Amino acid sequence: MQRISYPKKEQWASLSQRPIVEQAHLLQIVDQIFSEVKLHGDAAIHKFTKKYDKVELDAFMVSKAACITAEKNVSKELQAAIKLAKNNIETFHLAQQEEKKVIETSIGVTCWRESRAIEKVGIYIPGGSAPLFSTVLMLGIPALIAGCKEIILCTPPDRNGKVHPAILFTAHLLGIQSVAAVGGIQAIAAMTFGTTTLPKVDKLFGPGNQFVTAAKQRAFKNGIAIDMPAGPSEVLIIADETAVPAFVAADLLSQAEHGADSQVVVLSTSEKILNDVDKAIQDQLRLVPRQSIAAAALKNSLSIVFPTIEECIEFSNYYAPEHLILAIDDYHSYTHLVQHAGSVFLGNYSCESAGDYASGPNHTLPTNGFARSYSGVSVDSFIKKVTFQEISKTGLQEIGPSIELMAEAEQLFAHKNAVAIRLKNNL
């Protein structure tokens, strides 16, 4: 990790710089696959599945029988773990449902909002060597709580045309009916246009590599809503002298193992703590199976000394990390200062992996500085709020003259007339 001491504010922009992902070369591939899927539907999916996943499938949709039998290939212990995580994630997300609040803004003018599920949602789950069944929980649970009518889960098949049993088990546990063994750009294209087998969706969710990310941007251009822009995962840890260096090191490494482009930052008021963290990283790194990935990520990573915890948080707000760990004493006195972060972990025992899997909050979070303007995924992401208003004749008498004046000033006379004709009327 690169050590920086007491950086000046002029340096903050460059210290917060994320790696720039060049997408231009991807767009051509994305455009081509989108065009073919739009034109040839399922036939194009077959073609690209053969090309990229190296397998020919008779059918994309995973049968219900396969979802049920997947259980046999997931250990009882892992099943129990997934169920515990499901319960916690459900408990947390159930509390995000909003009650209807009816407001009388003027006499006879009653207004409220009602939540409505987005009808058709697509969930993309990366597959391959590491089957992200945890993301099935994180996206499936809020979708089901929201009441989405059609949830379609796409995930790439392996070389034998199969989907990992942990993904199928989790989908079945939640009650997700449609699982398709379709991955990559072709999966996103299929859910953008719809094919004979796969429906066009209203909104797309889920992580993915740079190809999937570029495909989701393209889907957005085609009018499909997306959860958020994506980028490499990142953690920023603020540690004071009460932090446990071995814990901090373990959290930094758990972020670093995601990929060579992972962003890992640690801030402290104590140079000693940072030195101890460095040592602990060296100790732990040799035990990490994805050692070369983690080491590559650490090479681009920062460890920075600041004079106060307040300044650490100020820098963190500037950086706007996806994950923020406050490994500091009396953290409750500082949470109000945190402005821009995806998810915040408090104290020595709130490790990021708890949030990644089982504590309850969502792990689909804004990266790449997007925590400045985006929330992580929640039930909100799967609903729209529709406003309702009910105005009585008295209500219109109350506010009508003001509407007439404003409409006239905006030179919208038919708007004015819609009020005038009602106020004149003796019904």
Add this chain to the structure above:
Amino acid sequence: MQRISYPKKEQWASLSQRPIVEQAHLLQIVDQIFSEVKLHGDAAIHKFTKKYDKVELDAFMVSKAACITAEKNVSKELQAAIKLAKNNIETFHLAQQEEKKVIETSIGVTCWRESRAIEKVGIYIPGGSAPLFSTVLMLGIPALIAGCKEIILCTPPDRNGKVHPAILFTAHLLGIQSVAAVGGIQAIAAMTFGTTTLPKVDKLFGPGNQFVTAAKQRAFKNGIAIDMPAGPSEVLIIADETAVPAFVAADLLSQAEHGADSQVVVLSTSEKILNDVDKAIQDQLRLVPRQSIAAAALKNSLSIVFPTIEECIEFSNYYAPEHLILAIDDYHSYTHLVQHAGSVFLGNYSCESAGDYASGPNHTLPTNGFARSYSGVSVDSFIKKVTFQEISKTGLQEIGPSIELMAEAEQLFAHKNAVAIRLKNNL
């Protein structure tokens, strides 16, 4: 209006078709202005203001003095109307603030969400002949309630370099400090990159013509969040035999006067009502100053007979209108059927112009079918929700073993170790 009786479901897709806006030719202009503003900042803004607004300005920022003196050029009556609207919009939006709910998902695992304002927001207000000061209210009020630190309002100058006094008065009334006389693509570009005078913002809001819409899409590509994709405004009215044809006609016309591309649809179970609406439109149309615009919009508009109110609502959900008026008896029995709409108006006295100006709910709403996946603007649009979690040692003992199993199954061993090292530790 084109009359259709009892259309089959196969026809619904074509009946719901919105006009396709060809953006390709705009993108070149947008790209050029974005490049120049990125490169030359304020100098480019001056250049394009001269080119498109036909005026040379010494300074873009409107002085506080000008905002204060604007009051003199707004009639007392209009001032009072704007204040009444402000109160209602504030009352409705204040109720959108969410209280913190702390959830214990497992013993020792405490999680919650906190709302944080998006720090820097840009509000675009179209200017020219019709100064949309109502949009200043609709975007400024939720931004201020959310607590956005920097609110920058951009609106094009007139030929004399001035901003319309009603816009300045409204901005000053709300307490918006930064008003810039910059319009069009160059305003969006300035808020995307930042210039010496104008800040780069985190999120962009506001309506605009096709140039502004294309520029906002471009800003999104550059990492700036936007409120929602835009399109021509639209209303769908469902009227039964208790509806007042003259009121329905007035509402259709108030939508039609927005532009020749406005979408206007009326559904009914009663052919007689539709005939009476047609007649009322003819009567009222000659009184509308924007007659040719309204007439052009009506030419593309639909009036459709369905056998039941339920089917009317089913079609409306398929269409997903920006504004939906239920001019029907016993509308409370039907609201639960409404799935996809931006804002719903109930009964004979809830006219769309009430919602456009003064009843309280927001008038910035999803058009073009985006009500399937987007909400209208609200306080939510100006905040992010940050999740917090606090896990005690007991809490980690409770959920830790499950996390370890799940991390291992996803082949993320450093994630597993972040838990293991804490559970092993005797601190």
